[in-house]
Every structure is written in structure tokens, then in C-alpha cells.
Amino acid sequence: MATTKMGFIIRSLPYKTEASRLALTHAIASQSVEIYLADGDLVEAELFFIGDGVLNCLKKQEAMKHYGNTSIAMHLENALLLDLKVLICKEDVEKFGLAEDMLVMDAESLGGETKAAIVPFSEIQKAMEAVNHLQMC
Amino acid sequence: MGKLTIGCFSSLVGSLSLDFAVKLSEAAVKKGHKVDLWLSGNAVMLSKKGQKAFRDYSYVQKTVDELIKAGNLQVTACEACAEARGYHKEDTMEGCKRFSMDWYLASCFDADRVLLIGGD
Amino acid sequence: MKLGVLMSEYRAGTDTLNRLSAEKLGVIFVGNGAYHATVKENGKASPVLEKAATFYVLAEDLESRGYDASAVDGRVKVVTYSDLVDLVFNDYEKIIWI
Numbered sequence: 001m002a003t004t005k006m007g008f009i010i011r012s013l014p015y016k017t018e019a020s021r022l023a024l025t026h027a028i029a030s031q032s033v034e035i036y037l038a039d040g041d042l043v044e045a046e047l048f049f050i051g052d053g054v055l056n057c058l059k060k061q062e063a064m065k066h067y068g069n070t071s072i073a074m075h076l077e078n079a080l081l082l083d084l085k086v087l088i089c090k091e092d093v094e095k096f097g098l099a100e101d102m103l104v105m106d107a108e109s110l111g112g113e114t115k116a117a118i119v120p121f122s123e124i125q126k127a128m129e130a131v132n133h134l135q136m137c
Numbered sequence: 138m139g140k141l142t143i144g145c146f147s148s149l150v151g152s153l154s155l156d157f158a159v160k161l162s163e164a165a166v167k168k169g170h171k172v173d174l175w176l177s178g179n180a181v182m183l184s185k186k187g188q189k190a191f192r193d194y195s196y197v198q199k200t201v202d203e204l205i206k207a208g209n210l211q212v213t214a215c216e217a218c219a220e221a222r223g224y225h226k227e228d229t230m231e232g233c234k235r236f237s238m239d240w241y242l243a244s245c246f247d248a249d250r251v252l253l254i255g256g257d
Numbered sequence: 258m259k260l261g262v263l264m265s266e267y268r269a270g271t272d273t274l275n276r277l278s279a280e281k282l283g284v285i286f287v288g289n290g291a292y293h294a295t296v297k298e299n300g301k302a303s304p305v306l307e308k309a310a311t312f313y314v315l316a317e318d319l320e321s322r323g324y325d326a327s328a329v330d331g332r333v334k335v336v337t338y339s340d341l342v343d344l345v346f347n348d349y350e351k352i353i354w355i
Contacts, residue, residue, distance in 0.1 A: 004246045018178040019256040022146050029238035036243030043242040129258045133251035136353040164338035250345050252352045
């Protein structure tokens with residue numbers, strides 16, 4: 001029985017490229033990976049938002065209303081609902097003048113319990129060191 | 138020898154990033170390593186049949202085909218990303234597969250090295 | 258960790274690169290990142306080269322852009338795709354693409 005940990009580092013802005021959307025959907029896919037693995041083997045995905053990537057976490061994204069696309073915020077809520085670890089860089093949140101109540105921090109509206117955490121980059125660096133593989137998006 | 142899993146979201150033609158993924162795969166296979174190349178987003182088009190070679194545009198289909206036939210490269214495209222682009226199962230190059238995103242994570246599970254090339 | 262960074266951009270990504278630290282850090286310039294190894298703007302080499310890291314540039318991408326090894330900054334080693342495979346498997350445990 002083994003667990004492989006994947007750290008998805010999201011630094012891209014949303015919507016102009018698919019990078020952040022695909023990072024989230026791939027991370028969420030960790031929930032069904034067992035069908036390919038031996039019993040007890042797992043892949044755990046963690047999400048780290050840094051740089052411009054923190055803007056993926058804004059609430060009230062209306063991509064569905066205007067473009068018929070699931071918003072990145074909706075994907076992030078799903079990730080939290082599925083108990084994925086989500087870290088958001090504190091220095092970048094502050095750089096953009098954002099406050100915690102402007103960001104998707106939980107999936108309570110969907111019945112989820114896991115919360116995202118706004119942490120210093122040094123914590124994200126540690127988390128990067130702790131995973132087996134990194135995925136920069 | 139080891140296993141390298143490469144994930145790529147980049148477009149087939151335009152940025153040369155997908156070309157990089159193919160050339161790195163080729164170099165790794167030549168050294169005796171196994172490579173899984175996962176295509177998602179715009180990169181799925183790499184596994185579509187019927188690409189034509191023009192000198193102005195990237196053409197990696199022949200290289201991919203040869204590497205697959207030689208045995209140490211597995212190319213898999215994201216089924217949802219492909220269908221969203223109007224590319225169906227019958228359009229897939231021989232030797233390439235289509236699965237959902239969890240396949241990529243399963244490939245990463247036992248890879249010695251993983252490289253994700255993001256979307257552009 | 259031993260981290261290999263494939264730097265594919267010239268005008269972007271340096272903010273991310275600047276923040277990364279590792280016990281062993283390698284920066285391999287690929288794609289447009291090759292310009293970091295060669296271009297001097299206003300007589301100055303790329304500030305990326307000041308970072309504490311081992312630098313490499315992919316020969317195929319260097320030459321595609323009209324440069325040869327003689328144009329490469331002394332701090333950067335020219336490598337081929339074959340060398341890159343060895344770096345990936347032997348020198349760095351984790352590899353990222355910027």
C-alpha cells in the first residue's frame with residue numbers, strides 16, 4: 001500500500017489559458033484514480049495558489065452566466081468538498097489587496113468541511129518539498 | 138532504466154512546447170527509459186489522425202508513430218478534452234489511447250519523474 | 258529537495274523562479290527561456306543568472322533562435338535533449354516547467 005502525493009502549483013491567471021482549470025480538474029480526478037491502482041494504493045493531490053494564480057480563488061466568478069463555462073471558483077469549491085488540501089499564498093493575496101472574505105475558502109454551501117488556508121510562501125515551499133511530484137500550471 | 142510521465146496541455150501547433158514534449162520523450166526512449174505522454178486541453182490534437190506536414194508548422198505525428206511502434210512510448214489523450222474539440226474515438230491515431238484524467242494520476246503514481254507542461 | 262526548473266519564458270515567470278529554493282536547484286533554459294542565456298539588454302545579462310543555481314540551456318532551442326554556444330553566458334552550460342534526460346533522471350528529483 002503506497003500513497004503518491006502530487007502538488008499542483010497554480011500560478012496562471014484563469015480563462016485566457018486552460019492551465020488553472022486543467023490543474024483543478026486533474027487534481028479532483030485523484031478521487032477516482034484507485035480504479036487503475038492496486039488495492040490500498042492512492043494518489044493524493046494538493047493545490048497551491050501563488051503569484052497571479054491567487055486570482056483564481058476570487059468568489060463570484062460569473063463565467064457560467066456569460067460564457068456557459070463552469071467557473072474556476074466552482075472547481076475550487078468541488079476540490080474543497082472532496083477534502084483536497086488548498087493553500088493560498090498570503091504575500092500574493094496581500095499584494096493584490098485581497099481579503100479572505102473575497103476568496104473561496106470553503107465548500108460549506110455544498111456540505112463540505114475542509115477549508116483552504118492562506119499561508120506564507122514559506123509554508124507553500126515546505127509543502128512542495130513534502131510531495132512526491134510537482135505540477136506547475 | 139526509469140519511467141518518465143509527461144503531461145502536456147499545450148497546443149499542437151504554435152508554441153513548440155508540445156514539440157519539446159515529443160523530443161524529450163524521444164530522447165528518453167532512446168536511452169532505454171519508458172515514457173507515458175498524457176495529452177490534455179489543446180494538446181489532445183497530437184493524437185488525432187490525418188495531420189499533414191507543412192514546413193511552416195510543427196509536424197510530430199511521424200515521430201510519435203515511430204516511438205509508439207518501437208514500444209516504449211505510450212500516448213494517451215484526455216477523452217473529455219478531445220470530445221469537446223469535436224475529436225472522436227474513430228479519429229484517434231493507431232496506438233494512441235483515450236482515457237479520463239485519473240489515468241494521468243495513475244501514470245504519475247509509479248513514475249520516477251513527472252513533468253507537466255502547462256497550457257499555451 | 259533537488260529541483261529542476263525548465264524555464265521556457267523570457268518575459269514572464271521570473272517572479273516564480275525567484276521565490277523557489279532547493280537544496281540543489283537547476284535551471285534549464287528551454288524554448289524562449291534560451292534568451293536568458295544569451296541576450297544582454299542595455300549591456301546587462303539576464304538578472305535570472307544572479308540566482309544561486311546551476312544553469313543550462315538547451316542547444317536545440319538556442320540554435321533554433323539563431324545563437325550558438327559562443328553567444329552563451331559563461332555561467333550557463335549548453336546541453337542537448339539527451340543530456341537533459343540524464344539531468345532529469347540523475348540530478349533532480351522534481352521537475353517543473355515555467
